[in-house]
Amino acid sequence: MKITDIGERGLIDKIADKVCYKNRRVIQGIGDDAAVLSLGKKFLVATTDMLHKKADFPTILTPEDIGWMSVAVNLSDLAAMGAEPLCILMALGLEEDTSFDFFEGIVTGIFECCKKYSLDLVGGDIDKHFELTIVGTALGEAEKVVLQNGASEGDMLCIIGTLGGAAASINLINESAVVVDRLKDLMRAKISVKNPFVREGIILADFATSCIDTSDGFARSIHNIARKSNVGFLIDYDKIPIDPDLASYIDLDVLLYGGGDYGLLFTIKEEDLSEIKKIKELSGKIHVIGTATEEKEIILKNKGKKVTVEDKGYDHMVKT
Amino acid sequence: MKITDIGERGLIDKIADKVCYKNRRVIQGIGDDAAVLSLGKKFLVATTDMLHKKADFPTILTPEDIGWMSVAVNLSDLAAMGAEPLCILMALGLEEDTSFDFFEGIVTGIFECCKKYSLDLVGGDIDKHFELTIVGTALGEAEKVVLQNGASEGDMLCIIGTLGGAAASINLINESAVVVDRLKDLMRAKISVKNPFVREGIILADFATSCIDTSDGFARSIHNIARKSNVGFLIDYDKIPIDPDLASYIDLDVLLYGGGDYGLLFTIKEEDLSEIKKIKELSGKIHVIGTATEEKEIILKNKGKKVTVEDKGYDHMVKT
Numbered sequence: 001m002k003i004t005d006i007g008e009r010g011l012i013d014k015i016a017d018k019v020c021y022k023n024r025r026v027i028q029g030i031g032d033d034a035a036v037l038s039l040g041k042k043f044l045v046a047t048t049d050m051l052h053k054k055a056d057f058p059t060i061l062t063p064e065d066i067g068w069m070s071v072a073v074n075l076s077d078l079a080a081m082g083a084e085p086l087c088i089l090m091a092l093g094l095e096e097d098t099s100f101d102f103f104e105g106i107v108t109g110i111f112e113c114c115k116k117y118s119l120d121l122v123g124g125d126i127d128k129h130f131e132l133t134i135v136g137t138a139l140g141e142a143e144k145v146v147l148q149n150g151a152s153e154g155d156m157l158c159i160i161g162t163l164g165g166a167a168a169s170i171n172l173i174n175e176s177a178v179v180v181d182r183l184k185d186l187m188r189a190k191i192s193v194k195n196p197f198v199r200e201g202i203i204l205a206d207f208a209t210s211c212i213d214t215s216d217g218f219a220r221s222i223h224n225i226a227r228k229s230n231v232g233f234l235i236d237y238d239k240i241p242i243d244p245d246l247a248s249y250i251d252l253d254v255l256l257y258g259g260g261d262y263g264l265l266f267t268i269k270e271e272d273l274s275e276i277k278k279i280k281e282l283s284g285k286i287h288v289i290g291t292a293t294e295e296k297e298i299i300l301k302n303k304g305k306k307v308t309v310e311d312k313g314y315d316h317m318v319k320t
Numbered sequence: 321m322k323i324t325d326i327g328e329r330g331l332i333d334k335i336a337d338k339v340c341y342k343n344r345r346v347i348q349g350i351g352d353d354a355a356v357l358s359l360g361k362k363f364l365v366a367t368t369d370m371l372h373k374k375a376d377f378p379t380i381l382t383p384e385d386i387g388w389m390s391v392a393v394n395l396s397d398l399a400a401m402g403a404e405p406l407c408i409l410m411a412l413g414l415e416e417d418t419s420f421d422f423f424e425g426i427v428t429g430i431f432e433c434c435k436k437y438s439l440d441l442v443g444g445d446i447d448k449h450f451e452l453t454i455v456g457t458a459l460g461e462a463e464k465v466v467l468q469n470g471a472s473e474g475d476m477l478c479i480i481g482t483l484g485g486a487a488a489s490i491n492l493i494n495e496s497a498v499v500v501d502r503l504k505d506l507m508r509a510k511i512s513v514k515n516p517f518v519r520e521g522i523i524l525a526d527f528a529t530s531c532i533d534t535s536d537g538f539a540r541s542i543h544n545i546a547r548k549s550n551v552g553f554l555i556d557y558d559k560i561p562i563d564p565d566l567a568s569y570i571d572l573d574v575l576l577y578g579g580g581d582y583g584l585l586f587t588i589k590e591e592d593l594s595e596i597k598k599i600k601e602l603s604g605k606i607h608v609i610g611t612a613t614e615e616k617e618i619i620l621k622n623k624g625k626k627v628t629v630e631d632k633g634y635d636h637m638v639k640t
């Protein structure tokens with residue numbers, strides 16, 4: 001049996017099945033957006049993300065985009081937990097013929113993202129590699145964390161950020177050089193996670209009952225919250241925030257099952273929803289798209305019809 | 321200009337030159353065995369290491385060895401700081417045709433090392449990759465940390481662990497199938513860091529004035545302590561603990577400039593040396609090999625002759 005027959009989530013489940021946490025500081029281990037440890041009076045939140053050229057860095061990205069993105073994807077995981085960024089370690093696997101200018105571009109992008117979101121680059125590793133590979137590990141702090149397992153029946157399902165833009169960009173790169181030429185800068189921004197919702201995630205931690213980032217796709221993210229919270233969801237298609245810039249390239253399949261958007265999907269009690277809508281940093285950003293149901297299925301209402309949303313999404317391990 | 325013209329340390333220096341730590345929690349950033357943050361009453365210590373097939377996993381290693389090693393190299397960095405292991409995150413880049421058995425072997429090795437050294441696997445990432453690539457990021461706790469910059473004139477230079485075994489093993493793999501066949505299990509153990517000096521490092525933290533692990537080679541490690549502490553060293557060749565199992569394959573070049581041994585090189589005041597020699601966990605393991613000098617050079621005394629030890633070692637970035 002090959003690992004590609006099992007898929008990314010299957011492999012993670014195999015590891016999670018074997019794990020047994022010995023340290024009483026571990027509050028959340030494998031299986032959420034990030035790990036949570038109790039350290040001092042606060043929680044320490046830790047997450048790691050491996051990115052590499054073939055899967056994650058299409059040629060339209062500049063080295064600065066690549067550096068930025070390698071930090072930002074980790075910030076999105078911290079945001080989904082409600083954690084304030086603290087620091088990051090970066091392991092860089094660089095191709096032998098990399099120019100110093102390209103390397104400096106990556107480093108510049110890393111520092112720009114670190115500066116904008118107030119975290120320090122505190123360490124890392126540099127290696128020669130067949131394929132450009134960057135693994136960031138970010139640490140954050142939180143007084144309160146939000147996990148994926150806290151949704152209950154009647155909670156409102158909400159999203160910050162739009163959907164489909166990153167997956168549509170990747171599709172266009174493979175399909176249409178003309179469109180890419182016209183929309184390149186816009187697509188670069190969407191793929192390289194120019195705006196991880198760090199501040200929004202921290203504010204949500206005081207209100208949300210569950211939260212996840214949408215990097216593995218909308219459907220997969222909803223299914224994760226549903227499975228862990230033991231609920232289902234009824235979603236209103238018309239309320240889903242489709243990426244406005246690339247809407248004409250986003251069909252239902254890309255919208256539901258494409259990945260790479262790094263928005264925040266969360267649930268919240270109805271009374272708290274009206275409360276957070278007043279908060280300046282969140283105002284105008286929250287899209288209410290559905291409700292949590294006792295029935296365990298994920299159902300999408302679209303023009304009077306109801307369709308079941310499948311539990312699939314971007315899988316790094318499936319054959320391409 | 322290519323990155324291979326600059327080398328690993330040159331590239332790290334380029335990053336370190338640009339860094340500016342904003343967070344007052346950062347006690348030690350780039351440039352030691354691990355980063356140190358002040359968190360609660362203790363220090364949080366964090367380190368990351370990228371390993372991959374071509375550079376780090378010769379074919380004699382089993383998948384279990386590979387998993388073990390990917391944890392153990394990080395433990396060695398924590399040990400050099402004097403930190404107690406807390407948890408680890410593992411990013412796995414797996415080749416598409418990897419069998420499930422091979423994957424399970426890696427996971428078994430990871431868990432075995434975690435179990436032996438009492439740390440929890442709390443998260444990670446799984447990706448498909450051209451070349452097997454594993455990046456571990458370990459977190460540890462310490463009440464007191466040892467940096468590389470605290471040695472002063474007159475301090476004794478000591479080492480725990482032997483030298484040359486890992487580099488000699490790698491050389492033999494490239495040169496002699498007959499010897500490899502005879503010594504395979506022994507070489508597997510040396511390459512895959514079967515005994516990181518975790519407990520020893522924690523005890524040393526109360527006494528050592530500086531400490532580093534020898535993974536980048538003996539000469540490079542000494543030069544790091546010397547440069548950061550602004551001292552030199554006079555070393556007695558006869559006192560250097562050459563790996564007894566592979567001594568006949570270890571010449572002066574391999575001994576000084578080969579890497580991958582993961583011992584602990586440290587300095588200590590003479591009065592504390594007699595103290596720590598009595599400690600059960602360290603008894604019989606400490607080799608006193610030299611003294612710190614005001615003169616900044618690193619000098620090796622060998623049969624009445626003195627030779628200068630160059631500042632070179634295992635560089636992941638130099639052309640091969």
